[in-house]
Amino acid sequence: MSLDERFNSAADKAKSFTKRPNDQELLELYALFKQATVGDNNTSKPGMLDLKGKAKWEAWNGKKGIAQDAAKEAYVAKVEELTSKYA
Template sequence: MPSPAFEDAAKQAKNFQTLPEDEELLKLYGLFKQATLGDNQTDKPVLDMRARYKWMAWDENRGMPQVEAEIQYISYVQELASMYQ
């Protein structure tokens, strides 16, 4: 179950005034999925490139404990908030 700090960070990320760069969004996505669902157990998309990039961003965190992903996600949102808030 996500911590209140994680939930707050997720809300903050959704409310950035400016959209972060694609690479930043993918990192956020990957950490979020790892923190909430753990290791990626889905099949790698073949034709949908957007889904493939998201899949790869999540899969890069394979093996990372969910608690660690949550901590990294919170920290990364705080880092991005200084640029996009």
């Protein structure tokens, strides 16, 4: 199975968790997914009052410089780790 196939499979698996991961785990998944699909964060930072948007932006921005393939590998590994807890 290619990296892209494993990545897409992991993304589908993450959507089918029966329990909700905690906020830190969700931010980690979000940041790795965005880094893998878009690359480095190229958006402007949300305002102070947008707490959720700011947290997501900061999580993604923290992955700056990670290659998209490396982010895909890390995303697949993180989903596999969380599957035992939430699937």
